Amino acid sequence: MKKMVVTGLILLLSIGMAFGQADKGGIAPCLASCLIGPRVGLEMNEGQDIQQSEWIALGGAIVGGSMGGVVGAGLGSAISTGTRAYMAYEMGAKPNGFEGALASFCLGPRVGNELHYRKIRTVEWLRLVPCIQIVPALMISFEAFNGKTMSEIEVKEGLRK
Numbered sequence: 001m002k003k004m005v006v007t008g009l010i011l012l013l014s015i016g017m018a019f020g021q022a023d024k025g026g027i028a029p030c031l032a033s034c035l036i037g038p039r040v041g042l043e044m045n046e047g048q049d050i051q052q053s054e055w056i057a058l059g060g061a062i063v064g065g066s067m068g069g070v071v072g073a074g075l076g077s078a079i080s081t082g083t084r085a086y087m088a089y090e091m092g093a094k095p096n097g098f099e100g101a102l103a104s105f106c107l108g109p110r111v112g113n114e115l116h117y118r119k120i121r122t123v124e125w126l127r128l129v130p131c132i133q134i135v136p137a138l139m140i141s142f143e144a145f146n147g148k149t150m151s152e153i154e155v156k157e158g159l160r161k
Helices: 002-018 027-035 038-044 052-066 069-107 109-113 122-128 134-145 150-157
Strands: none
Touching: 027 038, 027 134, 038 109, 038 122, 038 134, 038 150, 052 069, 052 109, 069 109, 069 122, 122 134
């Protein structure tokens, strides 16, 4: 069941991206924020594309999550963590060192990538709290669905360093 839901979400994301985005918002930015990272969908509304390392991390999470059994679970976890670490290195560590890599790995790829000029949002920090992490994840996804951009949020919340 879990595999079918994730496969359906990926299919919706792919279909949404295939038909392009004439307008801001919609299902593709919403799913990108939900599945890849909090700022991905918000920046898709600004016209930015999903980067290669973000696709690799998403693929690793899908492959890793679909592996079952005693050996498969360990291998799946290693695949998922490894691809996420690669994305954190590419997007966070190269531009911002260890702090960027840590932010990319824990909070999302673009958070660590933009760490040198944009602060981390309070709602992004709340994604680290175990029992309530789904609420901020959904809030950010709905912002992307409604067409908000990261630039608008940066001005509104005073995130510029």
